Amino acid sequence: MSGRGRRAALPPTDYRKAPVLDADGLVIRPVSGAGKPLGVWDFRGSPGPVDFRRALVAALAAQGRGWGSQDTYLTNASTLKLLFKDAAAAEPPVAETGQITVEWWKQWSGDIHVRRVLAAVVRRAPGVPEATRVFLETPRRRPPARRGRPRKQAHTREELRRVRDAAAATVRAGRLRIAANTAVLQRWRAGAIERGDSDWPLGEVLDVLARTGDLPRHPNSATRAVTAYAERALGFEGNAASLSRLFPTPAEIGAAAVLLIAHEAWNQSVLKKMDVPTWWPNADREDPAVHQVDTDKPRRGRRRHASNTLVDVGEGSSGRALRHVLELTAQARTTLEALDRPATKLLVGHRGLGGAENLRDHEVGKALEGAIRSWQQQARDGGVDLPARVHAQALRHSAQAHHGRARNNTQDTHERDYQLKDENVRAASRGAVELGLAQALASARQTVAMRLVEEADGDDEEVSAELVAKEAGVDLEVARRIVAGRLHTPVASCSDFLNSDHSAAGTPCAVSFLLCFACRNAVATGRDLPRTAALICCAYLSGMRPEEVLALRRGCCTCVERDDDTVRFEIRGLHFKGVLDEDGNTIGEGEVRADPWIVLEPIARHRRRRRARRRRAVVHPHPLPVRQGHLHAPHRPVFRHRCRADPRLHGLGQPARRRSRPPARADPGRPGRRRRAAPLPPYHRLVHLPPARRPDRPRGAVRPRGHRHVGVVRRPSGIASDGREVAGRLLTERA
Numbered sequence: 070m071s072g073r074g075r076r077a078a079l080p081p082t083d084y085r086k087a088p089v090l091d092a093d094g095l096v097i098r099p100v101s102g103a104g105k106p107l108g109v110w111d112f113r114g115s116p117g118p119v120d121f122r123r124a125l126v127a128a129l130a131a132q133g134r135g136w137g138s139q140d141t142y143l144t145n146a147s148t149l150k151l152l153f154k155d156a157a158a159a160e161p162p163v164a165e166t167g168q169i170t171v172e173w174w175k176q177w178s179g180d181i182h183v184r185r186v187l188a189a190v191v192r193r194a195p196g197v198p199e200a201t202r203v204f205l206e207t208p209r210r211r212p213p214a215r216r217g218r219p220r221k222q223a224h225t226r227e228e229l230r231r232v233r234d235a236a237a238a239t240v241r242a243g244r245l246r247i248a249a250n251t252a253v254l255q256r257w258r259a260g261a262i263e264r265g266d267s268d269w270p271l272g273e274v275l276d277v278l279a280r281t282g283d284l285p286r287h288p289n290s291a292t293r294a295v296t297a298y299a300e301r302a303l304g305f306e307g308n309a310a311s312l313s314r315l316f317p318t319p320a321e322i323g324a325a326a327v328l329l330i331a332h333e334a335w336n337q338s339v340l341k342k343m344d345v346p347t348w349w350p351n352a353d354r355e356d357p358a359v360h361q362v363d364t365d366k367p368r369r370g371r372r373r374h375a376s377n378t379l380v381d382v383g384e385g386s387s388g389r390a391l392r393h394v395l396e397l398t399a400q401a402r403t404t405l406e407a408l409d410r411p412a413t414k415l416l417v418g419h420r421g422l423g424g425a426e427n428l429r430d431h432e433v434g435k436a437l438e439g440a441i442r443s444w445q446q447q448a449r450d451g452g453v454d455l456p457a458r459v460h461a462q463a464l465r466h467s468a469q470a471h472h473g474r475a476r477n478n479t480q481d482t483h484e485r486d487y488q489l490k491d492e493n494v495r496a497a498s499r500g501a502v503e504l505g506l507a508q509a510l511a512s513a514r515q516t517v518a519m520r521l522v523e524e525a526d527g528d529d530e531e532v533s534a535e536l537v538a539k540e541a542g543v544d545l546e547v548a549r550r551i552v553a554g555r556l557h558t559p560v561a562s563c564s565d566f567l568n569s570d571h572s573a574a575g576t577p578c579a580v581s582f583l584l585c586f587a588c589r590n591a592v593a594t595g596r597d598l599p600r601t602a603a604l605i606c607c608a609y610l611s612g613m614r615p616e617e618v619l620a621l622r623r624g625c626c627t628c629v630e631r632d633d634d635t636v637r638f639e640i641r642g643l644h645f646k647g648v649l650d651e652d653g654n655t656i657g658e659g660e661v662r663a664d665p666w667i668v669l670e671p672i673a674r675h676r677r678r679r680r681a682r683r684r685r686a687v688v689h690p691h692p693l694p695v696r697q698g699h700l701h702a703p704h705r706p707v708f709r710h711r712c713r714a715d716p717r718l719h720g721l722g723q724p725a726r727r728r729s730r731p732p733a734r735a736d737p738g739r740p741g742r743r744r745r746a747a748p749l750p751p752y753h754r755l756v757h758l759p760p761a762r763r764p765d766r767p768r769g770a771v772r773p774r775g776h777r778h779v780g781v782v783r784r785p786s787g788i789a790s791d792g793r794e795v796a797g798r799l800l801t802e803r804a
Contacts, residue, residue: 116157128193166196239324270302282425323440332477334468337461519591639665
């Protein structure tokens with residue numbers, strides 16, 4: 070149904086879609102989804118048994134149901150004809166699909182990419198052996214010659230300017246030549262040229278050329294020679310020069326393509342299918358200066374259709390270049406319309422020495438690529454100093470790199486495939502990159518305040534303690550506890566838990582352990598570096614949050630073998646964000662993540678090494694509450710806790726269930742609404758007594774955030790005051 074509510078017209082009841090295959094099964098007549106014919110592909114002249122050819126031709130027709138490009142059919146049909154030829158010449162000949170073995174296919178396809186692409190067609194054919202079908206369905210690595218993505222080198226700005234100026238000069242010469250002959254033709258048709266004038270024969274021959282697309286020829290001649298009258302009128306200049314009086318030559322079409330690529334960085338495939346603009350934003354003027362061009366780039370998927378606006382602001386602008394190309398090819402489109410072969414493509418010209426059938430566009434095949442080569446050779450012969458590589462891909466890359474913005478692609482593609490892979494861009498940006506890295510290093514040195522004593526490996530605890538005390542500037546007793554591992558955090562050791570750079574003086578540190586890097590109280594030894602590096606790399610490369618990495622257990626990483634002979638490394642563990650119970654309370658213990666994390670092989674190797682070196686159940690031991698019990702146990706895991714910030718905090722009891730925020734309470738003034746609990750008490754950085762929503766649920770005094778989670782259990786029967794006494798006594802001791 071349309072946007073206005075009108076139903077689309079249905080086809081007649083007797084409508085039947087035309088079959089793609091002819092009755093003999095050897096001719097394919099495909100049609101695109103838009104109803105456009107995609108050529109006729111005849112395999113009746115190919116060698117080999119008829120049944121063998123029918124099976125593979127039917128497979129090609131089935132594979133091409135979703136194709137919308139005639140070039141795709143051309144490539145696959147040509148490769149299939151080559152397969153028929155080689156199969157008939159093989160010893161012994163391959164006469165049926167059951168004889169296409171894996172060995173024969175490897176020998177025939179080799180490392181030729183075009184032949185390997187035909188595997189999608191062959192595996193559809195009936196009778197292909199199962200081993201061959203499995204082999205063809207398995208993804209293969211690219212051939213060594215095509216493997217890797219080497220860096221590109223764009224033309225310099227001066228080289229690109231020379232190419233653009235040479236192409237513009239060729240287009241200008243062709244445009245002026247066609248305009249002069251068109252003026253003679255119009256004068257002759259208007260009767261401004263009298264019979265007997267010197268321009269009368271020329272006007273008469275040009276009229277035939279404009280109506281038929283070819284020169285006057287002898288109808289009964291075997292060679293279809295041009296009449297002597299036409300040769301005298303045109304000055305015996307030759308057929309190619311005579312046809313170019315009204316139509317552009319292949320070299321001029323190639324120059325037009327080069328000119329537009331140099332201005333707009335269009336792909337060659339986009340230029341092949343580009344139509345003449347049909348809408349101008351400033352059409353109220355006699356000479357529109359703004360052209361809107363529609364582009365079609367199938368590689369972009371759902372974003373394949375776009376439009377570009379080209380503004381004509383004088384010589385050297387993209388709008389003026391498009392205007393010249395339109396004038397160059399206008400007469401060719403007029404002639405095709407007179408021949409009942411209307412063409413809407415932008416690049417239209419004569420592609421042969423004679424015959425109206427050679428007056429057409431350059432959409433199919435490699436005609437446009439050949440036209441660019443023809444112009445390149447013609448320009449070099451004329452003394453133009455062109456770069457070594459003048460083809461569509463190199464010119465597009467150069468224009469994209471120098472324009473500095475995405476052209477007919479995304480910004481990510483522009484930076485990844487054009488900017489970062491270009492040698493000139495990398496060389497020009499080396500100074501800026503080095504300056505940025507130097508500034509980042511200076512900023513990191515100012516930000517990272519954690520002290521590092523790498524030589525303290527803990528082999529000799531007394532020597533290491535003295536070294537830590539000297540290098541880090543801490544008390545010797547504190548250094549001994551650091552070396553003994555009694556003050557560990559997940560990334561380092563904390564020398565003064567009550568005087569953090571990120572918390573109020575005299576209160577316990579309540580920030581994330583990641584801020585240890587920016588704290589002067591943090592001290593890292595040589596034994597801390599592997600654990601810290603592993604924690605950061607695992608969190609960065611797997612996408613896990615730090616607390617999820619810290620909760621990993623032995624055996625969490627598994628190697629899964631898949632049906633296609635590939636492996637996948639999976640990590641299963643707990644996640645905590647958004648984990649709520651039926652009452653909306655945050656479940657501090659977390660829950661097992663339904664979908665495992667998919668990680669790279671280095672992360673899996675690290676998990677195995679950590680498991681081999683540690684006897685504990687937890688892969689990353691740390692002073693936070695850690696989980697015990699089997700990971701996949703149906704019951705809720707319990708906590709094990711050991712507080713290393715201060716020995717006096719140990720022994721307060723089993724830690725209670727944590728809450729990430731105080732629960733909401735009913736608001737008596739606003740029925741149906743809930744309000745937040747009262748603000749936390751002044752000592753909330755250490756302990757907080759959250760109200761229980763259910764009287765039969767244990768409550769505890771917990772400090773809900775930070776890298777030292779401390780808590781004590783309070784049962785519902787009669788020890789609430791004891792819990793407050795413990796918290797008050799603890800605060801008094803800390804004061």
